[in-house]
Amino acid sequence: MIELKYGASRAEPRHDAAMQRFREHRVGQFIHWGLYSLPAGRWEGKDVEFAAEFLPRVAKIPQQRWEALANDFTLADFDPQRWADTAVALGARYMTITTKHHDGFCLWPSAHTDFHMGNTPSGRDVLAELIQAYEARGIDVNFYYSVLDWRHPDWRFRLENDADNLAFARYLDFAMKQLEELAERYPSVKGFWFDGTWDESVKANGWWTWEVERMLKARIPGVVVNSRLRADDLGARHVDSNGLLMGDYESGYERRLPEPWDHSVAARDWEACMTIPQASWGYHQGPWAQSTLKHPWDVVDMIAHCTSLGGNFLLNFGPRGDGSMAPAEVEIATRVGEWLAVNGEAIYGCGFAEGWDYPGWGYFTRSGSGEVFAVVTRAPASGRIRLRLPAGLALADVRLLGKGLLGSGTYPFKRLADSLYEVEFGGRQIEGAGPLVFAVETCALAGPVSAKEPNPDVLD
Ligand code: LM5
Numbered sequence: 356m357i358e359l360k361y362g363a364s365r366a367e368p369r370h371d372a373a374m375q376r377f378r379e380h381r382v383g384q385f386i387h388w389g390l391y392s393l394p395a396g397r398w399e400g401k402d403v404e405f406a407a408e409f410l411p412r413v414a415k416i417p418q419q420r421w422e423a424l425a426n427d428f429t430l431a432d433f434d435p436q437r438w439a440d441t442a443v444a445l446g447a448r449y450m451t452i453t454t455k456h457h458d459g460f461c462l463w464p465s466a467h468t469d470f471h472m473g474n475t476p477s478g479r480d481v482l483a484e485l486i487q488a489y490e491a492r493g494i495d496v497n498f499y500y501s502v503l504d505w506r507h508p509d510w511r512f513r514l515e516n517d518a519d520n521l522a523f524a525r526y527l528d529f530a531m532k533q534l535e536e537l538a539e540r541y542p543s544v545k546g547f548w549f550d551g552t553w554d555e556s557v558k559a560n561g562w563w564t565w566e567v568e569r570m571l572k573a574r575i576p577g578v579v580v581n582s583r584l585r586a587d588d589l590g591a592r593h594v595d596s597n598g599l600l601m602g603d604y605e606s607g608y609e610r611r612l613p614e615p616w617d618h619s620v621a622a623r624d625w626e627a628c629m630t631i632p633q634a635s636w637g638y639h640q641g642p643w644a645q646s647t648l649k650h651p652w653d654v655v656d657m658i659a660h661c662t663s664l665g666g667n668f669l670l671n672f673g674p675r676g677d678g679s680m681a682p683a684e685v686e687i688a689t690r691v692g693e694w695l696a697v698n699g700e701a702i703y704g705c706g707f708a709e710g711w712d713y714p715g716w717g718y719f720t721r722s723g724s725g726e727v728f729a730v731v732t733r734a735p736a737s738g739r740i741r742l743r744l745p746a747g748l749a750l751a752d753v754r755l756l757g758k759g760l761l762g763s764g765t766y767p768f769k770r771l772a773d774s775l776y777e778v779e780f781g782g783r784q785i786e787g788a789g790p791l792v793f794a795v796e797t798c799a800l801a802g803p804v805s806a807k808e809p810n811p812d813v814l815d
Contacts, residue, residue, distance in 0.1 A: 357597055359589075361565035362587040362599060363600055364601075368623065369624075374579060374624070377603075379723075380448035381668065381705065382448055382702065383626070383670070384441070384442045385636075386453065386673075387456065387671060388674045389456050389458065390424040391456070391458065391637040392407070392674060392675055392676040393427055395676060396635065396637075396641050397640060398410060398416065402643055404643040406634055406635045407636070408636050408637035410637075412505065418506065429475070429477060430477040432678045433477075433481070435489075438680060439488040439494065441672065441685050441688050442492070445692045446696065447494060448494060448703065451496075451498070451669060452497075452498065455504075456637075457501050457550075457551055459504045460506075462481055464478075468507075468529075482498075495545040495546075496543070498537055499549075500533075500537070501550045501551035502557055503551025503554065504530075509523060511526070511554075512554045512556060513554070513556055514555065519556075527560060531566070534547075534567060534570065535570065538578075544578070546579035546581075547578065547580050547584070548583070548606065550583060552584060561587045561589070568585065581606035582600055582605050582607065585602050586601075587601065600623050604626055605624065605625035606625070612627050613625075613627075615660055615663065615713045618707065620665070620666070621706070621707035626667040627661055627666055628669040629649075629654075631670065631673075631684055632647045634647075636673060638673035638676070638681055645683070651690035652732065652790060654670060655732065656717075656790070659702065659732055662705050663706075663707065665706040690789075697757035698792040700756060701756065704722055705722045707721065708721035708728075710746075711743075711745060714729070716740050717731040719795075726796075727795045728793065728795065729795050730790055730791075732790040740778050741776065741778075746773075749797060750770070750776045750795070753768050753778050753795055755780075755792070755793055757788065757791075758788065759780055759788070759791050760785060761779070761780065761781040766778055774800060780793075
């Protein structure tokens with residue numbers, strides 16, 4: 356054990372009510388909205404084939420011209436209710452919004468800079484409006500905050516001399532003040548999602564990341580903070596030099612998911628975030644992004660994948676510069692949400708199903724009360740799947756959630772060997788219904804007969 360002042364604050368996951376609530380959400384809505392939403396990946400008539408929020412860097416846009424976009428951020432079509440409607444349609448239980456991205460533009464009227472939404476034509480307090488709209492629908496709101504800041508004169512990527520050290524100390528003070536301000540102005544915020552913490556300058560100031568976590572937790576009881584904020588005394592990120600997770604959940608899965616058979620992931624709380632287009636977080640209008648939008652069933656697959664390993668899935672939306680949601684994203688949210696409305700029993704409040712190996716045709720999840728679900732995201736053309744149960748168990752019942760080709764309710768299965776069964780689901784699923792989900796009920800293989808009679812369709 357290395358002695359650390361700024362390492363992990365605990366060895367085990369949090370078990371308080373606020374953390375339990377976050378853990379059970381499973382599906383969240385990420386929102387990237389800022390000045391980059393206006394050009395939306397196009398500058399001077401040319402599509403820039405890179406993440407839209409990186410446009411000022413990639414297209415080397417002069418600072419003044421970027422800042423002038425604030426005059427066009429009129430919010431002509433911004434209605435927080437419609438954003439919240441989209442979250443409800445998706446079945447999201449929480450939302451995480453960019454309060455400040457790498458370009459330094461702030462969505463709230465910060466006293467510590469002039470570069471904020473309060474100085475745009477509408478002057479609206481969009482964070483307050485969004486919190487009100489989302490919380491009225493029972494959806495928690497979290498704040499994304501980029502520590503990296505391309506605009507602030509005191510930001511440094513590296514600290515090479517005393518002048519850098521002094522400047523960066525001023526920067527950290529500025530960022531701390533902004534975070535204090537966010538906590539004070541919006542005390543119902545449920546969590547913070549930090550980004551842009553990978554540079555040497557931040558890694559050399561692990562104490563500050565520890566101090567931010569402490570400050571937020573002192574001001575907002577129960578607040579949940581991601582691991583990406585944190586660096587320890589030695590500059591180790593996410594996980595400290597003793598191998599313990601810093602912050603409350605692991606947030607390193609960006610546009611990628613853990614391997615579905617890597618059960619070690621389930622030992623920690625974690626969240627993966629994902630774009631709808633292949634690789635842009637801010638709205639990108641060009642075909643480079645719009646021709647790569649994910650299929651709703653691909654999103655469902657990822658949600659089940661994350662749930663099966665005890666993680667949350669944060670699906671990103673890039674509203675447009677006028678404040679409207681992109682229709683294609685609303686459509687995807689709606690399709691995914693329709694599936695969740697039928698099959699959410701296998702997702703919300705569910706997690707890793709100990710003893711159930713990754714089956715290849717999809718995922719197993721388990722509810723808080725111990726019910727096991729088989730989410731069939733890659734249904735075999737044979738119309739059959741094999742269920743390998745944990746040793747010592749027999750199959751008692753297989754019940755389809757919603758409606759499949761063979762109707763709803765109990766499905767036929769046959770025993771192939773001890774704890775190995777085959778379930779007949781009738782071939783490709785009903786058009787438009789998406790992945791099938793079975794609630795799988797088991798009983799002890801030998802010994803006393805279980806409370807439930809074995810399924811009469813067992814053909815052994
Ligand atoms: C690196 C290269 C191209 C795009 C993104 C990245 C690394 N990711 C980020 O800088 C930010 N994290 C995402 C959650 C999103 O905010 C992205 O801009």
